Amino acid sequence: MTFRLRLRDWLLANDPAFSRLRQASRITATVVISVALLIAFHFIATPLPPAAYGLAITLSIEGGLAVRDRTASEQLVTRILAVVTGVAMVTLASALEGYRHVSDLVFLVVIFVAVYGRVFGQRWFALGMFAFMSYFTGAYLRPSLDQLPALVLGAGISAAIAHLVRTVLLPDDRYRDLLRAIASVQQRVDEILHGIAAAARRPILRAADRRRLHALEERLKEAVLMAESFIATDTRRPAPEPGDVSADLAIGLFDIHLAAESVIVLSLQAMPPAAVVDAVLAHDAGEMERGMQSLGEANVKQLEAARALLWLHTVRDRLNRSLADLEAADLDEPPPAPSPEPPAATARFSLADPALRSAIQITLASGIAMVFGLMLSRERWFWAVLAAFLVFTNTRSRGDTAVKALQRSAGTLAGIVVGLAAASAIGGTVYIVLPLGAACIFLAFYFLPVSYATMTFFVSVVLSLAYSLLGVLTPQLLELRLEETLVGSVAGAAVAFVVFPTKTRTTLDAAIRNWCDKLSELLEEARRGTSGLDLVSRSQALDRAYRELAAAAKPLGVSWQLVTRPGHVRQTLAVFMGCTYWARIVARKMSQDPESPNDFAAQIEENLKLASKVRETGADYFYRSRSVAAPVERHLPVSRDDAGLGLEMVAVSLERLHSPRVRPAGEERGL
Known part of the structure; x- marks a missing residue:
């Protein structure tokens, strides 16, 4: 494999759809091109003040981070407003330079307005960031009023270059991004299979193997969620009709996620033969069949794990066929249906706001x-x-x-x-400092989504x-x-x-309520016999709610909590994750058999009551150490008649949260 292919595979493995790569490249390209044009103007036409460069760099960075309007025309409007806002703020800072105490107070007013303006929507969030950073630049670099034309030039060039980079040089392309995201999904499935194959060759399953498989499962979830974001399967866009290529692709992504999770769940109970795993990796149907025949019926759990591998192989092939039928036009958004204008956001100006x-x-x-x-x-x-x-x-x-x-x-x-x-x-050598600085800018914003410290x-x-x-x-x-x-x-x-402290407990409460609401909505739709794609959409919403819950619990695992919290936090999150997994199975199986809800009405009702109980308890699960019950010794048949098992396991997962309390662990000590 060439270096280029290895690099591409590494990037896909760590950055599904190259979203981080594209954002960092946009910001770096905008900064470099804008500064280069200003330098050229500096030497060809007239010298420019440092504030012109500072404002251009500031607006270039914020233009790549804060401008998130849906269409190119909306983005252009935001950028034009950003230029006006930026120049106005720098001019204001310059005019008040002789009155430093007044300037300091005005800076605080700018901060207040910039933050409060976020209530009016994404555009105003962006303009607030532009206002703050521009006033900061003006107060720091102190341009004079006669330098205003140069500031307009710097701001205008940065906005124009940012727009061209976003729409022409590195544009959004949903079709291309989806292909990359699905390639990342397939690669992460291969990583899971390699991990299982390695574990299957060892005499015993090590704790390190379990941790690695769970980590790979999380990485797969990230890639699947990224791929799903390019398909209309949720409330953000009208869902495709069943039978559409994009609908088949959405179901395929859902199935590959579920199948890979099932392989992990079953393999952790009984490892399948390494030969079967190798055959699935090699897409060798003959070896798969021989491996299954060699198993016989002696070890039921091992047989189920092997069947799960075959199911994973099948859904991967089906996903590839759906992808082959996909065209870029299948992902186009339909024009929005005419609807009454939503009420404009209003400022309540109350401390409850x-x-x-x-x-x-x-x-x-x-x-x-x-x-x-x-x-x-x-x-x-x-x-x-x-x-x-x-x-x-x-x-x-x-x-x-x-x-x-x-x-x-x-x-x-x-x-x-x-x-x-x-x-x-380096010693200030310009020919080394400039490219090294550009590389550092790229790396800064490449790692921003995953590490603020980096x-x-x-x-x-x-x-x-x-x-x-x-x-x-x-x-x-x-x-x-x-x-x-x-x-x-x-x-x-x-x-x-x-x-006005917002405790982690409060944020967790809201996240748990949201998760319970999404679970209840899925169960209600299942009880009504809703169509397959709608159930899949509900399950995807539950996945996103779980990720929000995990993010809300993240501060409980930082360094000052390492002694008392993280083990219990991980156990509690694992219960919610397991319940999310079994709910996904319910959605898939009941979507295949819409006549079955009547057979499971009592189980659905029981799960709804348990979800309501969890909703009422909220974040208390994370703040009280409990003896989390061991998982029920069940395994997942990969046949089509296991919606009842899925519902049973949802109930078992929720009941594990209510195991007897052992001791308080800082009940009153929330972050």
């Missing part, structure tokens, strides 16, 4: 960071405000904010150390290189930046814990 509470939190944290940052430096306090503002971005609870503050501080520290070493070795690390390296290029890099300057970052991070975390 989460948007207002969030705006107050972030503004207060920024104000505290500003005060203590000014104590450290009148010139560099902006870094503290930047850290305080950004640690609240995309967080659900005070625990999330604390984790993000810790990650930002750690990433900054590591980045400063590496950046200082790199800058010292993103902060690479951004800190870029800043160190930039300082070396400007000739102002000193250890004292980098030390000051670290101190300002710590001030902002601590201010953000402190406010998150003290002012």
